[in-house]
Amino acid sequence: MKNIGKLFILFVTGGAGYCLVELLFRHYTHMTMFAVGGVCFVLVGLINELFSFDMPMRWQMLIGGIIITAVEFISGCIINLWLDLNVWDYSDLPFNLLGQICLPFTFAWIVLSGAAIVLDDYLRYLWFNEEKPHYKL
Numbered sequence: 013m014k015n016i017g018k019l020f021i022l023f024v025t026g027g028a029g030y031c032l033v034e035l036l037f038r039h040y041t042h043m044t045m046f047a048v049g050g051v052c053f054v055l056v057g058l059i060n061e062l063f064s065f066d067m068p069m070r071w072q073m074l075i076g077g078i079i080i081t082a083v084e085f086i087s088g089c090i091i092n093l094w095l096d097l098n099v100w101d102y103s104d105l106p107f108n109l110l111g112q113i114c115l116p117f118t119f120a121w122i123v124l125s126g127a128a129i130v131l132d133d134y135l136r137y138l139w140f141n142e143e144k145p146h147y148k149l
Contacts, residue, residue: 018140019054022132026053029131033124042099048087052080056125057132060145069126069147076125081118088112 030049034041056076063072089112091097103111133145 023050023054026050044091052083055079056128060133065146066148069149072129073122073126077122080121081113085113
C-alpha cells in the first residue's frame with residue numbers, strides 16, 4: 013500500500029509537470045495530458061529503480077526518451093486516432109509515425125527525460141528517504 017501511495021504522488025507530480033511544460037511551450041494543454049505525463053514520469057522514474065545509479069546518465073536519458081515516445085505513441089493512437097480528440101498531430105513533422113510520434117520530438121523527450129530522472133530521484137530521496145542520487149556522466 014505504501015508503494016501505491018508513493019506512485020500516486022509521483023504520478024500527480026508528473027502529470028502536473030507535463031501540463032506545465034505544455035502550457036509554457038504550447039500555451040495550452042488537454043486534460044488527457046495529465047494522465048500521459050503521470051504515466052511517463054512514473055515509468056521514467058523507475059529507470060533508477062531497475063538499474064544502478066552507475067548507469068551513465070546519457071543511457072538513462074536514451075531509455076527515458078524511448079519510454080516517453082512509446083507512451084506517446086500508444087496514448088496518441090487511443091486519444092487522437094481512436095477517440096478522435098485531436099490533441100496533437102505530428103503529420104507535418106519529419107519522420108513521423110501515424111502523426112502520433114516523430115523523430116524531432118523523440119530527441120526532445122530524451123533531453124526532457126534527463127530533467128525527469130533527476131527530479132524523480134530527488135523527490136524519492138527528499139520525500140521517501142530513498143537513496144541519495146548520484147550520477148555518472
